[in-house]
Amino acid sequence: MPDFCAAYGCTNARSLQTRTRGITFHKFPKCSERRRQWERALRREGFVVNDRTLLCSEHFRNEDFDRTGQTIRLKAGAVPSVFNFPAHLQRPVAPRSTNASRKAGENQPMDPEQDQPPPDVPQPSTRERQRSRKWKAPDHQYAMPSSQKALKAKLDAAMATVRKLWR
Template sequence: MPEHCAAFCCSNRRTIVNRARGITFHKFPKDKDERKKWEVAVRRDGFTASFSTVLCSQHFKQGDLDRTGQIVRLRDRVIPSVFSFPVHLQRLEKGRATSTSRRAEESLSIASQDSLETATSHPQVQPIDDHGYALPASPAALKTRLENALARVESLEREKKNAMAREKRAKTTVKSLLEEIILPSFKRQLPNKLVF
């Protein structure tokens, strides 16, 4: 099993100290497309991950990690995105390429400035969101609320799965204990001919 993170300039190793710090290690995905996305994200020349290559948890956002169970897992289809690359490996932020998209971007910035000026000159009374079922006023807030709800559902499903696994283990343990306690006493009470 690999003992170190495969990310560029990352020196994290699988040690007791790093485990105590909460650093976990995660294998590259088995799916070829997902694996390729991870390899591209790492930005190492000529790098090809093996089935045992790992990245440490410091290269993932906190929301990408599922810490609800005993084992820290990655959520589905997560791509590592937290790196400290040198300047020559950093990607430049691309601007809008077409004239239509540039005009749309300009109109959005003008509209946001107008709304900011309107809000400062004529403050409007905001509706009170005192009901849990009421929709937020803006689409961005609605999207954030939906994403939070979906993340909560996923977390609860994982917790349910873990609870069911714990229940199953507990039932198996109780059953084996009962067999160890009851079966020998039952055998002693039967006549010798009937003992099986």
């Protein structure tokens, strides 16, 4: 029996085509509080969730996934948030309430290219940016430099300091 996404207007079904497109399907959480969060996010009045109800990965943000292993999993607190609701189900965006927040909303660039400096301003090269970064002392062993040359240079400097102090 095919499994379909339970989101409003979504036609994704678990199949070879959706798998090749990278779409994954996820069961509703068993924890009642998280399950209610998912149900509210669906905004389907009278819809009853059961143990076979699924949502496809298109209804989650990229940050909601743990892709470290072979299996793509949802992170612990992930709640579906990407939906294509019709006008009567969309939540209205509340206007900003204070003068300061209204001005902050007006000053935000609408186009990401507006954030870029003008083309006549010289940009530092990648190498110059790397040189300008200061190396910070690591707090943990796993933060040690991975390069053997850098590690050897650091060891030699430390040994020179020790020799100088012993004199």
